[in-house]
Amino acid sequence: MNTFKAITISKEDTGSQNVAYRDMMDTDLMDGNVDVRVSHSTINYKDGLVLSGKSAVVRKFPMIAGIDFAGVIERSTHRDFKPGDRVLQNGFGLSETHYGGYSQKVRVNGDWLVKIPEQFSELDAMAIGTAGYTAMLSVLALERHGLRPSEGPVVVTGAAGGVGSIAISILSHLGWHVIASTGRLQESEYLKEIGAAEVIDRKELSAPGRPLGKERWIAGVDSVGSHTLANILAMTKAGGAVTACGLAQGMDLPASVAPFILRGVSLLGIDSVNCPMPRRVDAWNRLAKDLDLAKLHSMTTVIPFDQVVDTAPLILNGEIRGRIVVKIS
Ligand code: NDP
Secondary structure, three states: OOEEEEEEEEEOOOOOEEEEEEEEEHHHOOOOOEEEEEEEEEEOHHHHHHHHOOOOOOOOOOEEOOOEEEEEEEEEOOOOOOOOOEEEEEOOOEOOOEOOOOEOEEEEOHHHOEEOOOOOOHHHHHHHHHHHHHHHHHHHHHHHOOOOHHHOOEEEOOOOOHHHHHHHHHHHHOOOOEEEEEOOHHHHHHHHHOOOOEEEEOHHHHOOOOOOOOOOEEEEEEOOEHHHHHHHHHOEEEEEEEEEOOOOOEOOOOOOOHHHHHHOOEEEEOOOOOOOHHHHHHHHHHHHHHOOHHHHHHOEEEEEHHHHHHHHHHHHHOOOOOEEEEEOO
16 A cells, blocks of 8 residues: 555644644655554544644644554564554554554554454454553552452443443453443443443532542542542542543542541552553453453444544543444555
8 A cells, every 4th residue: 555544633833733634655654663554443532632632642743643553464574573463552652753543554663562362353452442451451450459349349430431431341340349430320221231330420529529538439440530539539448449540520639648648548540651561461461351342342333534533522522432443444
């Protein structure tokens, strides 16, 4: 393929951002030792930020957007990969400093690639995408902390979103009693179908709260931040832990140290972008084992490439349920 389509982000002299579908050539690609024909990408919250220009995610212009992709290798000089291998990539600067996955072809460093577990199609890999892999990193962090379902419930915030939906599905599969916190109570049936045991209104958690509250859960998976994360910490049982990966409510954390010093609660940060390769591979292998594919399919919508620019900003308003996969080529 000499020419291919991609979504490019450029900066005008006025400082405003220009987003366009462009025809590109192989010679336009950045350096890398592996070429991948991209079949699928996905829409994550961060893609919404990039395409709407609301946050300084892109650090080099012009850029090709898309923070993840799945596809088949066309050319490789990397020792671990050969043409025909099915691979995926999350993070490692995609759509920040390196051309991203909203492109029919990518050229990347093979050290950034993960082989798609054989249980998953390329579409499945992107139905999971950065959001689902981050959900798994969160579960692994709770497990490393030594927490088990027998110790009490786990609360999942942003429940009807991408990270939230996949976290619920994995945790329920592992035997956890999952309390799903959502602003969309009309999605309660959906949340129960994917594994929630209880659904609560996110209003219970989103306003300023007390330094310590009644102990309600032993663990939490938060993708919301701000008052919600502060309240979850304040209601975590002694010795418990909460993972923090997101900022859908806000980047602030208006909390007190009370849960940490009076109940020994831990706050575990999750960064999917710079996660070391062994932990990534572990997460994808655990997804292959602990994520119910029927549930994954029930929470996934597939859209064509030409609808990405119109669809991505909706995720910033919390209007997307579960996961959106983009069929690239
Ligand atoms: P989604 O938009 O799919 O999910 C976010 C959910 O948060 C929404 O669906 C909504 O759930 C809830 N929400 C939205 N606005 C608010 C609000 N104002 N107050 C409280 N809750 C709100 O996004 P993703 O799941 O893709 O990502 C979630 C977050 O995690 C983002 O901030 C993203 O940047 C971050 N993230 C971080 C990663 C990392 O490496 N650290 C990797 C992946 C994601 P509901 O309607 O159920 O309330």
